[in-house]
Amino acid sequence: MLPFFASSPESLPLIPAFLGNLIRPLPLLPLEFALAGVLDHIGKNHPHLLDRLGQHRGKRFGIAPIDLPIVFIVEAAAPRPRLTVMRELPDGLDVRISSSLANLLALLEGRLDGDALLFSRQLAIEGDVEALLALRNAIDDARLDLAFEIGSLFGPFAELVERLFGKARDVALRSISSPRGSE
Amino acid sequence: MIELICPAGTPAALRTAVEAGADAVYCGFNDETNARNFPGLNFSRDELGEAIAFAHVRGVKILVAINTFPRASAVDLWRRAVDDAVQAGADALILADIGLMDYAARRHPDQRLHVSVQAAAANPDAISFYVGTFGVRRVVLPRVLSVAEIAEITREIDCETEVFVFGGLCVMAEGRCSLSSYATGKSPNMQGVCSPASHVAYEQTAAGTTSRLGRFTINRFEAGEAAGYPTLCKGRFSTEYGAGYIFEDPVSLDATTLLAGLRDAGVTALKIEGRQRGRAYVEGVVRHFRDALKVLEIGGEADVARLRPFTEGQATTVGAYRKTWR
């Protein structure tokens, strides 16, 4: 199902395997609940994001980080986008996207160029390419800051959580061979 | 001082381009009036107004591309785009269709007009036609010319020139190519899309990853092999003499090494392709060329490998600027 992939996933910046193993036995529902909250928040803060999706609102995007034992299904339906966490991608999705978690997070924040990832075969896509483009463009325009979005769910602890998540994210992103790098 | 013209497919990309050092940003409306009519891309009327206000405060110009060829019986849609862009305070309109230029020149005689690369003005006589007939102030030169040919052109014409220095590279003369509509029914000239995403499919076969456009196989990649856009002119095909990249390899244009030559050729502005690209691309490429221009002023040489990760096939070419095939 990963049609566009680089030779070996080892060449991608991955999170350590022990992290994946840590996540594997956890129940998915609490995670789903928390992420749904983040998604909800993003939807409220960025009303134009859904506008930009246009006719592709309501499509189902399956996102499979290759270094996690879980996958995400995002349904970009108005007024509230829906998110499901599963062990593997089901059939019948409109789009399937796969890459390392770090790449996916960087894409989400517009820190990496999606086309560049495709050219270097670090991103695999399958299905409705037009819907994926619409999503990518909508997200890129939204200037998401995940640390801020997640932090703001924590009321009085917002700043603390934002700072903690921001640190964790930056560590993850450092592993990416950024096109801004000098390689 | 040579101008740096940068792409923006979204308001966020536009802000990024301005902050990264653009002298001007070009963008289009979110409909078939512009040649990057991609899903989720481009500007509403309100967004354009806000973008122009944002840019003007920072001394940056906004150029509005209305560079497809109006559909017969629907010309008003394009004329409205012209009127609205003028109304919004666009610093220039980038037009391709002769009828639309005629309209813009008559209706908005004070508006600055640029000839789009889609208008195929490839020599001084063609350019003089546009200058003499519509009073255009600048022509975006097709990517079929060498630096020497550009120098010859700038000497002979009465308007400014703008040339592409980075990004996607049309192999065929722009605005004169129906390859995409032959395979998909949608063309750059009419719908503003080339090899549209709606017709692209990737599939896994025994021989590797296959990219298809509509009914036709465009390429087949082995695992790990660098890729490009699934555009027809950069696909792999075969003839009785063998298989391969018959028209062009998957590469992007990078004229970083030719900046001095282009400046000496009398070019007014350098253009970066890529309104369909993300903020990371805009940021990286605009900053690179802003730096390269600074280095050029003090007579140094810019880092040429820096942009390779952004390119198709992870490879660059200087394209027609140095006609190695001639």
Next chain:
Amino acid sequence: MQFSLGPILYNWAPEQWRDFYFRIADESSVDTVVIGEIVCSKRAPFFAPHLAAVLERLQAAGKQVLLGSLILVSQRRERRQTEELAQTSDFLVEVNDITCLKSLAGRAHAIGPFINVYNEATGVFHAERGARRLCLPPELPLSSIAAIAAALPHAMVEVFAFGRVPLAISARCYHARIHKLHKDNCRFICDKNPDGLVLNTLANEEFLTINGVQTLSHSVANLLGDIDALKLAGVGSLRLSPQDCDMVGVVEVFRDVVEGREDANGGNLRLSRIYPHAAFSNGFLHGKAGFSYMGPLVPT
């Protein structure tokens, strides 16, 4: 409905070129003939020795002759040739590049299929500056053709009705590239393929045709099944583009169908015999992908 023979797009042997036109003059009922090397300026000198005789023979046969201009003009030599052509007063010039529009303004001329006329406003612009005939771009759908023709009651509107469809022009020569030659030293290798070089996809489907700096479709445009619609749309002339087949016969088939002596099915059958193995297409006219074909049965 009139018929015009488009310019020969391929690199034919000079004698073949000459004899082709002699036969058209002597045997064909075509009304208008467009002459000239419009694809590659390097080929033009080969035909020059025969040009006068061909023009004379065609005129003596009562054909209207148009001189086609080069599609992509960039070098100084090409500009000079194009300018000389624009100064011709004996024949109508068919303009294929913006280059000669300035010198032709106010004088009668024809607009060829390589000038972007996509809408009625652009059509009117050209007509007001002297365009008497407009052969519209092959990628236009019927609705656009009808709207443009309606706005140009005094001009002859023509559509590309037969032949491999020109799709793109480049500064680069693909015949030279395929044969690992430089363009300036190409040995005129495109003469090996008088009907173009077939380009297949990696899945072995026939897809395009290479003709030096030009790329054409592999399928052959065939609007025999659309003739009633074209008449209704106000089209006054059908452009038949020379392929390496019996073009006198092709003109005859089209005339028989247009004038009601043959139906489109019968016409298709005859075309398939004249030009074997041709995959027909008319998708552009129907607003679909250009390679597709809808309409009367094509005999297999």
